[in-house]
Amino acid sequence: MGSTFGSFEIGRRALHAQQKGAQVTGQNIANANTEGYSRQLVLMKALVPPAAPGVETPPGYGVAISDIRRIKSEFYGDQIMKSTTLQNYWERVRETLDGIEIIFQEPEETGINTVLNEFFDAWQDLSVNPESHAVRLSLREQAEALTGLVRDIYGRLEELKFDVRKELQATVTQVNTLAAEIADLNKKITYLQALGKKSNELLDQRDLCLQELSKLVNIRVNQKASGSLEVLAGGCILLHDDRHFDLEIRDEGGQLAVYNEIGARLSIREGDGGIAGMLQSYNTVFPRYQGALNNLVSTLVNEVNDLHKGGYVFDGPTTGINFFTPVDPDLGAEALQFSISDEIKTDLNNIAAASQADHPGDGSNALKIARLREALIMEEGTATFHDYFRGVMADLGVEGREAERMSLAMERVMESLQEKQESISGVSLDDEMLNLVQYQHAYNAAARFLNVLDEMLGVLFSEIGS
Amino acid sequence: MRVTHRMLAQTVNRNLRHNLRSMQKQSAQLSSGRMFTRPSQDPVGTYKVMRISGTGLMRNEQYQRNIGEGITWLTITDDALAEAVEAVQRLRELALGAANGTLADEDLKAISSEVKQILESLVGIGNTELTGLYIFGGHQTQVPPFQYNGSTVSYQGDPVNNGQRIVEITPQQTLPVNLTGDEVFGGTGTDLFQTVIDMYEALTVTHDQGMLGGDILQQLDAHLERLLQCRAEVGARADRLTSTEQRLKNEHIYLRELRSKIEDIDMAELITEFTMQQNAYYAALATGASMIYPSLVDFLR
Numbered sequence: 001m002g003s004t005f006g007s008f009e010i011g012r013r014a015l016h017a018q019q020k021g022a023q024v025t026g027q028n029i030a031n032a033n034t035e036g037y038s039r040q041l042v043l044m045k046a047l048v049p050p051a052a053p054g055v056e057t058p059p060g061y062g063v064a065i066s067d068i069r070r071i072k073s074e075f076y077g078d079q080i081m082k083s084t085t086l087q088n089y090w091e092r093v094r095e096t097l098d099g100i101e102i103i104f105q106e107p108e109e110t111g112i113n114t115v116l117n118e119f120f121d122a123w124q125d126l127s128v129n130p131e132s133h134a135v136r137l138s139l140r141e142q143a144e145a146l147t148g149l150v151r152d153i154y155g156r157l158e159e160l161k162f163d164v165r166k167e168l169q170a171t172v173t174q175v176n177t178l179a180a181e182i183a184d185l186n187k188k189i190t191y192l193q194a195l196g197k198k199s200n201e202l203l204d205q206r207d208l209c210l211q212e213l214s215k216l217v218n219i220r221v222n223q224k225a226s227g228s229l230e231v232l233a234g235g236c237i238l239l240h241d242d243r244h245f246d247l248e249i250r251d252e253g254g255q256l257a258v259y260n261e262i263g264a265r266l267s268i269r270e271g272d273g274g275i276a277g278m279l280q281s282y283n284t285v286f287p288r289y290q291g292a293l294n295n296l297v298s299t300l301v302n303e304v305n306d307l308h309k310g311g312y313v314f315d316g317p318t319t320g321i322n323f324f325t326p327v328d329p330d331l332g333a334e335a336l337q338f339s340i341s342d343e344i345k346t347d348l349n350n351i352a353a354a355s356q357a358d359h360p361g362d363g364s365n366a367l368k369i370a371r372l373r374e375a376l377i378m379e380e381g382t383a384t385f386h387d388y389f390r391g392v393m394a395d396l397g398v399e400g401r402e403a404e405r406m407s408l409a410m411e412r413v414m415e416s417l418q419e420k421q422e423s424i425s426g427v428s429l430d431d432e433m434l435n436l437v438q439y440q441h442a443y444n445a446a447a448r449f450l451n452v453l454d455e456m457l458g459v460l461f462s463e464i465g466s
Numbered sequence: 467m468r469v470t471h472r473m474l475a476q477t478v479n480r481n482l483r484h485n486l487r488s489m490q491k492q493s494a495q496l497s498s499g500r501m502f503t504r505p506s507q508d509p510v511g512t513y514k515v516m517r518i519s520g521t522g523l524m525r526n527e528q529y530q531r532n533i534g535e536g537i538t539w540l541t542i543t544d545d546a547l548a549e550a551v552e553a554v555q556r557l558r559e560l561a562l563g564a565a566n567g568t569l570a571d572e573d574l575k576a577i578s579s580e581v582k583q584i585l586e587s588l589v590g591i592g593n594t595e596l597t598g599l600y601i602f603g604g605h606q607t608q609v610p611p612f613q614y615n616g617s618t619v620s621y622q623g624d625p626v627n628n629g630q631r632i633v634e635i636t637p638q639q640t641l642p643v644n645l646t647g648d649e650v651f652g653g654t655g656t657d658l659f660q661t662v663i664d665m666y667e668a669l670t671v672t673h674d675q676g677m678l679g680g681d682i683l684q685q686l687d688a689h690l691e692r693l694l695q696c697r698a699e700v701g702a703r704a705d706r707l708t709s710t711e712q713r714l715k716n717e718h719i720y721l722r723e724l725r726s727k728i729e730d731i732d733m734a735e736l737i738t739e740f741t742m743q744q745n746a747y748y749a750a751l752a753t754g755a756s757m758i759y760p761s762l763v764d765f766l767r
Contacts, residue, residue: 032472097506104505106504114519114520116520117520121524124531125531127634128631131599315608354605356628359624360606361604361629361631364632370634386516386520391513393512394505395509396505397504397507397508399506400504401509403506424468426470426473427471427472428470429763430761433762437766
């Protein structure tokens with residue numbers, strides 16, 4: 001049999017425990033919609049007195065809070081981070097390809113495919129009407145339209161590429177901010193742990209930071225016994241304990257790379273988060289489509305000029321004139337140099353439609369140039385200009401489709417993982433209401449218990465003392 | 467599985483998003499009338515449509531334009547040839563009449579002045595213009611190919627082997643759409659004009675009736691023969707153009723149908739799908755509205 005006032009202690013502990021339970025329930029309800037919050041559960045245990053031989057086992061000392069547990073699945077947490085990294089990579093690549101598609105505007109009637117056809121059509125027209133000033137004028141306008149369109153498209157690709165670089169810069173800054181924040185949280189968490197305490201809220205905050213970080217870059221997280229974390233990004237140290245290492249971008253001959261502040265180059269591969277998507281865009285995607293334009297332009301300029309130089313001006317003996325300004329890769333992008341030669345700009349009669357001197361009605365050289373449309377010139381003599389360009393656009397389509405498909409697929413994966421995570425960690429208002437009611441009733445009952453004890457003692461004191 | 471209110475909200479949200487995404491795609495298709503407007507929506511379709519519209523349809527239309535131009539040239543050439551044939555036939559009648567020998571001087575004079583007129587009109591035919599271009603000069607379209615100085619007619623155009631206007635009518639076929647002056651009227655020295663000048667001289671200077679009925683008549687027959695051959699040639703070329711044009715037109719229809727099959731939407735089908743999607747969206751909205759709010763809170767005092 002325990003002591004008389006021992007029972008009061010049971011009541012006191014019960015009130016305390018149920019109140020704590022209600023308090024945690026309140027915290028859960030308050031954070032039902034907080035991003036990254038994991039529901040908490042009050043774990044209670046019955047306090048059992050040590051059994052002594054020969055003595056009847058007493059009923060116990062009441063209740064104590066053993067832990068306030070953060071309910072979270074580390075497994076889903078990891079999976080979500082990995083999928084986030086992958087999804088953000090594809091999403092970013094897709095954004096780039098989307099932008100490129102919008103710039104090229106195929107298969108619309110305003111795209112290069114149509115305008116290049118109109119250019120060759122204009123040469124056909126000239127071959128039939130070599131004497132016509134209007135036809136010459138229209139050919140020059142078509143050529144202006146073609147060169148202008150290509151320069152414009154190339155220039156806009158360049159702008160978009162520059163935007164990606166700026167975005168990458170901002171994203172790296174964001175990574176650095178997050179790394180600093182995690183390092184700071186590490187410090188707080190290890191401090192508390194050293195004191196034998198813990199803060200579920202700080203852990204949630206740190207998880208949320210890691211989640212944000214995993215959108216941007218591929219990270220590996222190592223948990224330390226001290227409660228602190230070590231985070232590697234792209235295989236290089238990003239932070240450990242309260243120390244973080246800022247990332248920076250370096251331009252290596254037009255190709256961008258990311259380094260940490262102690263000079264280690266991050267190994268960033270396909271799928272490694274938003275930063276990888278930007279690097280992929282800048283280093284590979286843009287150069288591929290800009291290169292294709294340069295290739296198209298330089299070949300077209302050379303082929304047209306070669307034929308044009310062999311022809312003769314209108315009703316005269318002059319020959320050897322360039323139709324386009326010759327392009328030189330040493331002077332920068334060929335596509336940006338794409339323009340009509342000054343001779344053609346100043347005098348329409350300099351368009352060499354004739355194959356013979358002083359043959360104004362001869363359009364056979366124009367026909368030769370018009371026939372470049374059918375000529376297998378590109379891709380080592382296996383494709384026409386149009387085949388080549390169409391192929392490039394089909395590649396763009398396939399790439400864009402792949403990125404979209406991957407990004408949508410990863411979105412679905414994320415959704416289902418998040419649902420699982422939410423199912424474990426999320427706050428259910430029904431659960432919390434039930435808990436609250438339970439705690440309330442238990443609290444009421446404990447209070448009643450004290451009341452009864454009090455009455456019992458009152459009876460004891462009054463009956464015996466009187 | 468444990469279900470929370472946030473999960474319900476997220477599910478509703480997700481379903482609404484997926485529905486909206488489909489509706490956005492369908493409404494883009496409905497408003498543009500096309501299955502895809504970007505390569506990534508259908509890379510293979512894009513490739514095909516680019517080929518059909520560009521290399522297919524545009525080139526086809528260009529060839530039709532070329533043929534139209536060719537037909538104009540051949541038509542005006544044929545008209546000129548018909549006039550020339552008529553003139554030569556009249557010359558032949560006149561030569562026959564003059565060779566008769568029973569005509570009075572005044573009659574011969576009348577004949578000779580008509581011959582002179584015909585000569586001038588033949589020079590005019592040789593200098594036929596089409597929108598400012600001399601059609602019988604080969605590539606020399608800027609100046610009249612035939613110059614008549616009162617006693618001789620000289621040809622200043624290009625010879626046939628060097629003056630053809632070549633027009634491309636299919637990727638594999640080209641066709642000359644002009645005849646050069648020497649082709650139509652004969653080589654310098656033995657051309658139609660020389661024969662007419664000789665005839666005029668025989669009428670006015672030498673009064674050589676035997677020559678009129680002999681050499682001149684023979685030469686006129688030869689010229690007539692050549693002119694008729696030229697007309698036959700022009701007719702054959704025009705036939706070739708017309709039949710090629712017909713083929714191109716058929717191809718054009720076929721290509722348009724092909725492109726339409728690839729890129730055009732099936733309006734009825736798409737609208738049905740769109741309506742179904744809309745219903746699904748409304749259903750998701752309605753269930754969402756009734757699912758999100760109630761919890762135990764609403765039922766406890």
